[in-house]
Amino acid sequence: MTSPQTTRSADAPAGARARLSARGLTLAYDDRVIVDGLDADIVEGTVTCVIGPNGCGKSTMLRALGRLMRPRAGLVELDGRDIHRTPTREVARVLGVLPQQPTAPDGLTVADLVARGRHPAQRWYRQWSGDDHEAVARALEMTGLAELADTPLSELSGGQRQRAWISMVLAQGTDLLLLDEPTTFLDLVHQVDVLDLVRELHDEGGRTIVMVLHDLNLAARYADTVIAMREGRVLASGEPAEVLTPALLREVFGLEAVVVEDPVTGGPLVVPVGRSGARG
Amino acid sequence: MTPLAPERASPQVRDRLRRSRPALRLGPVALRLRPRLIAVCLAVLAALAVLLALNLSLGRTPLSPAQVWAHVIGTDYEHYFTVWRVRMPRVVVGMLAGAALAAAGAVTQTIMRNPLASPDLLGVTHGASAGVVAVLAFGGSYGILSGGGPLSSLGVPAVALAGGLGAGVLCYTLARRGGVDGYRLLLVGVGVSTILMNLTLWLLTLGEVTDTGRAMVWVAGSLSMRTWEHAAPVALALALLLPLALASSRTLDALAHDDDVVRGLGVDLERARTALLVLAVLLAAFGTSAAGPVLFVSLACPQIALRLAGPGTSRPPVLLSALVGAALVSGADLLARTALDNIQLPVGVVTGCLGALYLIHLLVRANRRTRA
Numbered sequence: 001m002t003s004p005q006t007t008r009s010a011d012a013p014a015g016a017r018a019r020l021s022a023r024g025l026t027l028a029y030d031d032r033v034i035v036d037g038l039d040a041d042i043v044e045g046t047v048t049c050v051i052g053p054n055g056c057g058k059s060t061m062l063r064a065l066g067r068l069m070r071p072r073a074g075l076v077e078l079d080g081r082d083i084h085r086t087p088t089r090e091v092a093r094v095l096g097v098l099p100q101q102p103t104a105p106d107g108l109t110v111a112d113l114v115a116r117g118r119h120p121a122q123r124w125y126r127q128w129s130g131d132d133h134e135a136v137a138r139a140l141e142m143t144g145l146a147e148l149a150d151t152p153l154s155e156l157s158g159g160q161r162q163r164a165w166i167s168m169v170l171a172q173g174t175d176l177l178l179l180d181e182p183t184t185f186l187d188l189v190h191q192v193d194v195l196d197l198v199r200e201l202h203d204e205g206g207r208t209i210v211m212v213l214h215d216l217n218l219a220a221r222y223a224d225t226v227i228a229m230r231e232g233r234v235l236a237s238g239e240p241a242e243v244l245t246p247a248l249l250r251e252v253f254g255l256e257a258v259v260v261e262d263p264v265t266g267g268p269l270v271v272p273v274g275r276s277g278a279r280g
Numbered sequence: 281m282t283p284l285a286p287e288r289a290s291p292q293v294r295d296r297l298r299r300s301r302p303a304l305r306l307g308p309v310a311l312r313l314r315p316r317l318i319a320v321c322l323a324v325l326a327a328l329a330v331l332l333a334l335n336l337s338l339g340r341t342p343l344s345p346a347q348v349w350a351h352v353i354g355t356d357y358e359h360y361f362t363v364w365r366v367r368m369p370r371v372v373v374g375m376l377a378g379a380a381l382a383a384a385g386a387v388t389q390t391i392m393r394n395p396l397a398s399p400d401l402l403g404v405t406h407g408a409s410a411g412v413v414a415v416l417a418f419g420g421s422y423g424i425l426s427g428g429g430p431l432s433s434l435g436v437p438a439v440a441l442a443g444g445l446g447a448g449v450l451c452y453t454l455a456r457r458g459g460v461d462g463y464r465l466l467l468v469g470v471g472v473s474t475i476l477m478n479l480t481l482w483l484l485t486l487g488e489v490t491d492t493g494r495a496m497v498w499v500a501g502s503l504s505m506r507t508w509e510h511a512a513p514v515a516l517a518l519a520l521l522l523p524l525a526l527a528s529s530r531t532l533d534a535l536a537h538d539d540d541v542v543r544g545l546g547v548d549l550e551r552a553r554t555a556l557l558v559l560a561v562l563l564a565a566f567g568t569s570a571a572g573p574v575l576f577v578s579l580a581c582p583q584i585a586l587r588l589a590g591p592g593t594s595r596p597p598v599l600l601s602a603l604v605g606a607a608l609v610s611g612a613d614l615l616a617r618t619a620l621d622n623i624q625l626p627v628g629v630v631t632g633c634l635g636a637l638y639l640i641h642l643l644v645r646a647n648r649r650t651r652a
Contacts, residue, residue: 068540092546099540105393108594111297119534120546124527128303129310137289137297146293150300150592172545 016043019176019208020065020083020095024074027060027232034060035232037074047202048210049219052229053253058212059100059180061229065210066097066178078176092120096169100180100212104153110164111149114139117171139171143197159190166197177201179211183218191215195222216270220244221262228252244268317597320588324603328375331610335371336363338618365507373506373570374613374627375606376514378577380567382605383518385578386585386596387525387560390532391553392462398579399564401469402557403447405573406476408565409499411443412436412572413480416495417487436498437510437569444565447476452557459550460557501572501628503613510570517566518602521559525598528556536595574609574628576635581605583638608634 020042027035035057042048042065050058063069065076067083076083083091096117104113117139118132140146143163153161162182169177182198183191199222201207213219219226220240227237230252236243245268249255255272262269304313336352337343341362343351350356351363384399399405416436451472455465480499484492497504525532534547535556542549564578581604582596588604589597609627612634616625 063540066544068543088543088548089546092544097540097544099538099544101538102541103538105536105594107592109592111301112592112594115301116534116537116541116545119530122530124530125308126310127530128301128312129305130298130303133294133298133301133303134289137294140297141289141293146290146296149293149297152592169544 016045018042018077019044019079020210021077022061022065022074023077025061025064025071025076026073027057027064027069028072029060033072033232035064038232038234040227040234040237042208042210043225044208045202045206046208046224047199047222048225048227049213049223050210050227050229051213051216051219051252056229057232058229062097062178062180062210062212063099066095067091068097068099089120092172092174094174095176095178096172096174097178098165098169098180098182100184102165106154108153109150110145110153110156110167111136111140113153113164114145114167114171117168120172135171135173139167142170142201143167157190158185159187159193162186162190162194163197166194170201175205175207177207177209179209181212181214183213183215191218198222216244216249217262220268220270221265241268244270316590317593317600320590321600321603324588324600324607327607328603328610331607331614332371332375335610335614336367338614339367369508369511370503370506370613371610372508373510373514374503374609376511376518377567377571377574378581378605378607378609379522379602380514380518380563380570380605381574381578382581382585382608383522383525383598383602384560384563384567385605386582386598386601387532387556387563388578389582390595391535391556391560392466393536393538394462394466395583396579397462397466398576399560400573400575400578401466401473402561402564403451403469403472403476404444404561404564405568405575406473406480407447407450408440408444408568409573410476410480410483411439411446412498413483413487413492413495414443415439416498417483417491435509437513440569440572441513441565444568445561447472448561448565452554452561460553462553465557497626498572500626501574501631502626503571503609504617504624504626506571514566514570517563521563522598522602525556525559525563528552528559529598532556532595532598571609572626572628575632576638577605577609577631580635580638581608584608 018041022038022040025035025038026033038061050062052058064071067076067088070084078086078091078095114136115132118135121131137146140149143166145160145163145167148156148160153164156164166179166182179198182194186194195218198209198211202209223240225238226240226243228235228243228248235252236248244259246257246259249257249270256274257270257272259268259270302313304311333345333348336348337345341359343359347356347359348363351359381399388399388402389395389397451465451469452460454472455461455468484495487495531547531552534542534545535553539549582601585601585604586593586596589600608631612630613627616627616630619625
């Protein structure tokens with residue numbers, strides 16, 4: 001890894017405060033350094049998408065932002081406090097994380113999975129109460145799963161299962177959500193479906209959301225801020241139109257692409273050239 | 281920094297949830313009310329009462345139910361020795377040991393996320409055996425444990441407890457690397473158990489035949505010659521540890537998920553897992569020290585309890601597992617001492633045979649997990 005090089009978003013809305021910030025973050029699994037000296041800010045009330053090629057460290061960074069792993073060096077601040085010095089239960093009442101491939105025990109029903117999200121609000125003597133009924137019902141409704149409450153998770157389709165997991169994180173009642181590839185293994189219809197839900201959570205609930213996404217065009221459409229990563233470093237960060245340029249796509253992905261205007265949203269639309277594109 | 285106040289849910293959805301997952305409220309205490317689980321627990325309790333009565337009445341001196349009852353309420357003293365000094369301690373020790381082993385199994389299977397995990401694989405059982413055999417084989421003829429020897433006041437159960445706990449700590453220490461990974465702990469446990477098992481066999485070849493004969497009976501897991509002194513330690517352990525396990529039910533629920541989900545829910549993963557492992561090892565060690573290594577109770581009972589608890593149960597319920605464990609051991613002991621006319625089988629042989637069949641059944645049904 002070379003020395004850290006970061007481009008901070010220059011035009012974050014004036015006065016907006018950073019909910020989460022990474023400062024000189026170095027992350028490693030055993031001896032393999034994945035992220036090296038990374039700085040990033042997640043601004044309150046925005047949807048941030050992290051993009052980059054496979055193995056660039058975007059999931060690792062998200063795990064560190066959600067205090068799922070300890071940094072080798074540097075720190076993550078949640079509302080100005082070192083996240084690893086804040087009791088984990090306290091963090092869980094402010095920040096919800098959906099890991100990349102979460103697993104659940106056999107036989108668990110949708111409502112029981114969603115009820116797990118109430119864990120940070122419960123105590124050993126107050127394990128299940130009226131507040132939990134309310135919060136779980138609300139979370140099920142927001143994701144449209146109220147009718148499937150008693151269905152075992154294993155009988156759901158991929159898209160429904162992803163909604164169930166998002167619902168669990170929503171039941172935590174946090175206004176900060178970190179979602180690691182919430183659309184993996186979903187077909188395009190369900191990808192758009194899940195991302196529309198995420199956008200609603202932002203627009204109506206005012207939540208701050210960070211997502212790792214693979215699809216550049218979906219990232220462009222749903223994000224306020226795009227963070228582009230390569231080899232453990234942030235190469236660019238800013239509005240989709242600033243970040244998703246042919247030059248940057250070449251630098252980040254080694255991809256030759258044309259960027260046109262999205263006919264639906266007016267934002268950037270990435271059209272890869274590739275080898276087949278050169279044929280004509 | 282304040283979490284969003286949840287907007288109101290629609291009353292229909294909330295009420296449906298309230299009906300399907302009712303809450304039991306008592307002042308500040310609010311628990312999930314599980315009618316089916318309560319009903320099953322009561323049914324197993326009834327079965328335990330029947331097994332207790334059968335255990336007291338059947339044997340070389342058969343007693344009628346009326347005679348047993350008269351002895352229990354203290355209006356008849358004719359067979360006092362048989363009822364209160366032989367049969368009652370034996371069945372009580374069996375039930376307590378079974379409950380402790382099964383509860384330990386339920387906790388272990390949940391935190392290891394593996395229906396085939398059991399405290400047998402954490403070194404506890406084989407550590408206890410190695411300890412007992414070492415002392416019986418080498419100290420027996422010199423009376424270390426009997427008649428005024430230096431360890432006579434502590435006895436075999438204390439040695440078994442020390443051996444079991446020692447092996448448990450050894451496995452934990454060897455498997456620890458920054459934190460405890462369940463899979464690594466199981467692998468280390470299998471290795472340590474194998475070494476201890478072979479050590480036990482080697483020790484058995486070294487000792488005097490009379491001493492090793494007694495040791496063999498213990499290793500097979502037998503409830504014969506049990507007195508009230510065997511019951512007290514395991515009763516105390518259950519009284520302290522079982523409520524702790526029940527109070528940790530939310531944490532156990534969370535620990536059934538993968539590590540990242542558990543951490544995301546605000547559980548201090550390393551601390552919770554270590555504390556519950558210690559709890560399981562203690563329960564298993566006390567259970568083993570009272571009854572010897574009664575095999576497969578800790579493996580099979582949680583899975584039986586899980587199936588009895590019905591659909592929608594995602595982990596073995598601890599209390600029901602303990603009750604099933606008590607029933608299984610007292611039932612197996614009844615079978616062991618009455619099935620073959622003149623031959624008394626060690627209870628461990630019976631539970632071992634039943635458990636092996638059950639294990640094959642579990643292995644045949646593939647170990648499926650839901651992945652999302």
